[in-house]
Amino acid sequence: MRQNSKAFNRHGIITLKNVGKINPESIEDFIAHDGYIAFEKALFDMNEDEVIDEVKDSGLRGRGGAGFPTGLKWSFTAPLKVKDKFIICNADEGEPGTCKDRLIMEGDPHKLIEGILIAGYAVRANKGYIYIRGEYYLSIERLGKAIKDAYKHGYLGQKILETNFSFDLEIKVGGGAYVCGEETSLIESLEGKRGLPRFKPPFPGIAGLWQKPSVVNNVETLCNIPDIISKGGEWFRSFGTKKSTGTKIFMILGNVKNPGIIELPQGVTLRELIYEHGGGMEDDKELKCTLVGGAAGCFVGPDLLDIPMTIESLSEHGAALGSGSILVLKEGTNLIALMKNLMHFFKHESCGQCTPCRYGTEKLYRLICKISDDIARNKPDVNDLNEMLETAKMMxxxxxxxxxxxxxxxxxxAMKYCVIDEFKKRVIK
Ligand SMILES: Cc1cc2nc3c(=O)[nH]c(=O)nc-3n(C[C@H](O)[C@H](O)[C@H](O)COP(=O)(O)O)c2cc1C
Ligand code: SF4
Known part of the structure; x- marks a missing residue:
């Protein structure tokens, strides 16, 4: 039976279910809440391919933004007969407005370790890295303690729980570049080099860290794995929609009465997110639009309030879910100022390796600054907007x-939903 979002309140369901309930610094407390049971089930009762089949059956798709099917990703790496294979957990979380992975790492660090261990067992990897952004002090501290405790209890290291499976895990702290969240530049950074994206293919699953097969998965993705293994893919599919199974963590931000982070079954609408879970619009103002998925996301207007917030339904409307952050903007918000901010972000974060992005991000910022100044003088030029659009298309x-x-x-x-209104209010050449 499918479960709908109205049945849930602010307690987590899968990935956030222990957060706020257990002591994140106690492995004993995690174990008392069925911790490491899924890993033991995989290790003792399932072979590697059965684990991958269960993850495939669950329909889990990556929660890092691109939505690639997780079981399929693992199945590329698993059969490769190579001495060293790696699991890389992407905990860089650089997308503006995104802070879900941090909540899990601070509140339930052992769940992430358990997800990584199961992934490692399934693809026959022997080493894992958690690449975490440097500003996440508490996550680093709690994960560091959790890893030490997992070694002490025999869940990490050589011949884990007296089996032939050996797996080591360590944390690597990132320097705060947004581009280092991109999987190949993350790998370059792990290798000790400047974080510049690589050409793909080959994909990391075939040739990643030190050219060895490496599975890169997001924190939220990996934290779904223990429940998929202990309760089954079919149970997981009872949440969400046919194509977007399970739950998603949403970050409801901006002009709502109750901003916050909430895990809900996939398929929830924007209206439910804003007016039910977010408590409605701040000061009961009208909704202007939302920015879904952070800086690299998409403006979604009130006309899409009733569509499911899933990858497939948003893509039918030319939008994307990304990391699941929802920035709610009330009537009267200055979108040109917001766009200026976003364009500055891209200009600042471009690694400069390729010309279209290096020059393009610079040009986009210059043009939005000009538009902003021209609007202030009541003389905006619509050609500037068109030039921005052409530049972004070329990029x-x-x-x-x-x-x-x-x-x-x-x-x-932004143009489709909102920016053009700001022009219409003023003189257009
Ligand atoms: C500029 C850029 C930044 C990214 N930042 C992150 C990030 O902070 N965390 C993340 O999990 N994925 C991020 N990604 C996506 C990763 O490249 C990759 O798709 C993801 O980690 C795969 O994990 P998943 O399959 O579990 O989603 C970013 C991609 C790009 C292009
Ligand atoms: S310059 Fe931009 S597009 Fe090119 S690799 Fe760097 S961040 Fe990516």
Whole structure:
């Protein structure tokens, strides 16, 4: 039976269910809440392929933004007969407005370790890294203690629980570059180099860290794994929609009465997120629009309040779910100022490796600054908007990585829903 979002309140369901309930610094407390049971089930009762089949059956898709099917990703790496294989947990979380992974790492660090261990067992990897952003002091501290305790209890190290499975895990702290969340630049950074994205293919699953097969997964993705193994793929599919199974963590931000982080079954609508879980619009103002998925996301207007917030339904409307952050904006918000902020972010975070992005992000910022100044003088020129759009389109076609391809989505959607109104209110040449 499918479960709908109305049945849930602010307690987590899968990935956040222990957060706020257990002591994150106590492995004993985690174990008392069925911790490491799924890992033991995988290790003792299932072979590696059965674990991958269960994850495939669950329909789990990556929660890092791109939504790639997790079981399928693992199945590329598992059969490769190579001495060293790696699990890399992407805990960089650099997307503006995104802070879900931090909540899990601070509140339930052993769940992440358990997810990584099961992934390692399934693809026959022998080493894992958690690449975590440097500003996440508490996550680093709690994960560090959790890893030490997991070694002491025999869940990490050589011949785990007296089996032939050996797995080591360590934390690598990132320097705060947004682009280092992109999987190949993250790998470069792990290798001790400057975080510049690589050409793909080959994909990391085939040739990743030190050219060895490496599975890169997001924190939220990996934290779904223990429950999928202990309760089954079919149970997981009872949450969500046919194509977007399970739950999703949403960050409801901006002009709502109760901003916050909430895990809900997939398929929840924007209206439910804002008016039910977010408590409604701040000061009972009208909704202007929302920015879904952070800086690389998409503006979604009130016309889409009743569609499910899933990858497939948003993509039918030219939008994307991304990391699941929902920035709610009330009537009267200055979207040009917001766009200026976003364009500055892309310019600042471009690694500069390829020309379309290096020059393009610079040009987009210059143009939005001009538009902002011209609006202040009541003389905006619509040609500037068109030039921004053409530049972003060129960047989307020719940039090496998704950072340079990203500005088109917020820009195009902002124009469709909102920015053009700001022009209409004023004189257009
Ligand atoms: C510029 C950029 C930044 C990214 N930042 C993150 C991040 O902070 N965390 C993350 O999990 N994925 C991030 N990604 C996506 C990763 O490249 C990759 O798709 C993801 O970690 C795969 O994990 P998943 O399959 O579990 O989603 C980013 C991608 C790009 C292009
Ligand atoms: S698109 Fe931008 S961030 Fe990506 S490699 Fe090129 S310059 Fe670097």
């Amino acid at each position: 989307q076609k020719t940039s090496l990585c998704a950072l340079g391809q990203s500005p088109l989505m917020p820009l195009e959607s």
